[in-house]
Amino acid sequence: MRARFIAFIISLFVAVVPAFATGQAEQTQDVVHVYSHRHYETDDALYARFEELTGIEVQVVQAGEDELIQRLKAEGPNTPADVLITVDAGRLYRASREGLLQPVDSPTIESLLPAHLRASNNEWFGLTIRSRIIAYHRDRADRSILTTYEALAGDAFADNVAIRSSSSIYNVSLLASIIEHDGVDAAREWAAGMTESFARPPQGNDRDQLRAVAAGEADYAVVNTYYLGRMLTSSDPADVEVAEQIGVFFPNQPGVSGSDGRGAHINVSGAGVTRYSDNPEGAVRLIEFLLSDEAQAAFAQANYEYPVRDGIELAPEVAAWGDFKADTLPLEVLGQNARQATMIFDEVGWR
Ligand SMILES: [Fe+2]
Structure with missing residues (x-):
């Protein structure tokens, strides 16, 4: 009881003292503006929690991934944005290359986030992990022939793999990883196959x-x-019926014959502080918070992704797919090889 009373008195001071000091509490309240592709209720709850912990208000603009980057470019130094949150290391790399982000010096981020999940220039940081896996039909597919991404290009899979177009950055990043691991020629052969x-x-x-x-x-x-x-937990019964027929195979695992054991291809959604942020301190604090245990657990539950840190609980649907080894290739390599990947797709006629 007494501890709670003291906490209450302290909270009064925290709330009131800055107001006295400045005489204009409203205007001086810290705000961090976020440009985010994410549109989950969980995120809003996290931002509210961040405000509660720090007194820094979060204002979010949501838009499509490429639109956010276009907007940052168009606004230049006049952008209100402090933090960019978007998907795919390839896109984050591009934002960094185009001068839209600034380097961050945060020992907290460095201690929480493995090096391969962030830019070496410290301009962007992974927040959640997704793996690009082989899905198979539980009854019709022959699970025993699944080994690697490379093997999918072989005769055993002729006319039997569904995959989206090469304009998807997810496929560009996957091929970028194959270029890095197998070399350009083998990557071209793979894409052709x-x-x-x-x-x-x-x-x-x-x-x-x-x-x-x-x-x-x-x-x-x-x-x-x-x-x-998402489909397993969809409110649309047709989605659930589809998802229940699907099994998950993590490619390139160690100990599988024909596999180099490098691990399944992963990518991130991630964040960076914008080049022209007028509140970089607040922006860094928000990114640090998004890497905390609390935020990582919420992120993982919200979009069925993997946390970027160990020891965080997964969504039950995700945990059911089992453990896997993830490729530890530095994710910025996906951005570095993206151009070459796009050229290969064009060469082999992968539309
Ligand atoms: Fe996506």
């Missing part, structure tokens, strides 16, 4: 690839894990 494995001309998003598997158009698909989590 994959076009022979297509069950149909690339079309639709990742969910549509799962629907194609359920509908019998293909026995295998390449998708990001969280789409399956």
Whole structure:
């Protein structure tokens, strides 16, 4: 009781003293403006919690991934944004290359976040992990022939893999990782071989690839894990019916014959402080908070993704897919190899 009373008195001081000191509490209240592609209630709850902990208000603008970057570019020094939150290391890398972000010096972030999940120039940081996996039909597919991404380009998978178009940054990043691990020539051969494995001309998003598997158009698909989590828990019974027919295979695991054991390809959604932020301190505090135990657990539950830190509880649907080894390639390499990946897609006719 007494401790609670003291806490109450302290909270009064925290709230009131700055107001006395400045005489204009409203105007001086700290605000961090976030440009985010994410649109989850969980995120709003996290921002409210951050405000409660720090007194820093969070204001969010939501838009599509590429639109956010276009907007930052167009606004230049006049942007209200302090933090950019977007998906795919390839896109974060591009934002950094285009001078839209600024380096951050935070020992907290450095201690929480493994080096391969952030930019070496400290301009962006992973917040959640997704893996690009092989989905298969639980009854029709032959799970025993699944080994690696590389193997999908072989005869055993001819006309039997659903995968979206090469304009998807998810596929650009996957090929960028194969360029790094296998070399350019092998990567080109792989991409060419994959076009022979297509069950149909690339079309639709990742969910549509799962629907194609359920509908019998293909026995295998390449998708990001969280789409399956979303469909499993969808309010649309048709989505649930699709998702329940799908199994998850993590490619390139150690101990699998024909596998180099490098681990399944992963990517992140991530954040950076904008180049022209007028509140970089607040922005860094928000990113630090988003890497805390509390925020990481909430993020993982909200979008069926993997936390960037160990020891955080997964959503039950995600935990059910089992443990896997993730590729530890520094994610900025995906951005570095993106151009080459796009050229290869064009060369081999992967639309
Ligand atoms: Fe996505």
